[in-house]
Amino acid sequence: MAGGDASMVAAPGLEAAGEAEVDSGFEFAFENEAFSDRVLRIEVISTGRKRRSEGDDGEGIIDSSWTASSTAVLRVKTVHVSSVILAAKSSFFFKLFSNGMKESDQRQSTVRIADSEENAFMELIRFMYNGRLTPTTESTLLVDILMIADKFDVASCIKLCSQRLIALPMTPESAVRCLDLPCSITMSADLSEAAKKFLSKRYEKFLLTKFQDELMRVPLAGIVAILSKNLPGAESENSVFDFVVRWADFQYPNSEERRKILSSSLLPVVALVRSMTNEILIDQPSCIMNFILKREHCSGSFPSGSIRSPPFYCAGHGFFLSAHRRMDPRNYFSLEIQKVEDKGLVRGTLDYEIELRTTPSLEFTCLWKGPTTTGCTHGFGCIVPWPEVIPDDSPFFIDDKLHVRVHLKITPQL
Known part of the structure; x- marks a missing residue:
């Protein structure tokens, strides 16, 4: 079974996008001691995941202004894994298991992840065994999996997550996070562009009172996209100016940094x-x-x-x-x-x-x-x-x- 040809299984609900997932055929070996030669020790640490601000419609936006500094180990999980399967999918695990370091000679290997990454990491481990992702319409979860796949260099999972994100409707939170994807992710430019289009459309009337708290947490790239596409007429120029200054005050407490951002990125967009x-x-x-x-x-x-x-x-x-x-x-x-x-x-x-x-x-x-x-x-x-x-x-x-x-x-x- 493990050595046979891989069968192609269409991802649920995504056939129209031309997406297909590969059944790697090793799901039977997941968490099975009989087919595992390693114990993966997972240290889950506290990193203070960024808080969410609820909008009028209940959708959240990451509050990029706050993170905790604690790195205490909250809990430890152990998973029985096959070093061959993980090394075949991930260059990170290939190096971990074969580079001759102390970790590579021991039956137990340790990785450390943030508490906000825990669910996505377990999804990634399963993916490396079966080549599939759990069906979901939650774009924020897909961003989590995409980020952890990039961290552990699982190229096939990066590609699949990117395809799904492009096909799914975005939320304010997922759009904000797609603006900050590392350039190492193949489709980061496409996802960033999709996020900008979503934000500019959602906040077409960005001066409305109901959007103000929500917009204070949108990062610079999103604000520039919104302003570039949605500047109102001259009668609202004063309100636009005040909005830009309030946003900069919220995002950049340091006055010198704030001045540079305003001068170089925001004020050139505002005509007056x-x-x-x-x-x-x-x-x-x-x-x-x-x-x-x-x-x-x-x-x-x-x-x-x-x-x-x-x-x-x-x-x-x-x-x-x-x-x-x-x-x-x-x-x-x-x-x-x-x-x-x-x-x-x-x-x-x-x-x-x-x-x-x-x-x-x-x-x-x-x-x-x-x-x-x-x-x-x-x-x-x-x-x-x-x-x-x-x-x-x-x-x-x-x-x-x-x-x-x-x-x-x-x-x-x-």
């Missing part, structure tokens, strides 16, 4: 922030921000819209600089500092100063300064008559760039 770049130096509780606005962007954006800078942070609170033209009742150019939507208002006094670099000295000249309360809900800043800003001989543009420097200092309320 494409026209302003910034270089930020932060000295809590005061900070200095340098911004650059190109003449072509100013001319092209006004008077129909406004420009927003990437967010900056002072005393732990987010702000952004906005530039826009106001036509009524006067024709003027406005530079305003506004607070990013976050967890609350700071109580105290905020001193600010807005400067512009001017010709011919190329030094920064104070345009406006003053105090305000951080509890205010409106923006604060200064205005300049539009005819003084935009002409070719304007003292404010240097090499067709407007250089703005903002100083902020927050004095908490006692």
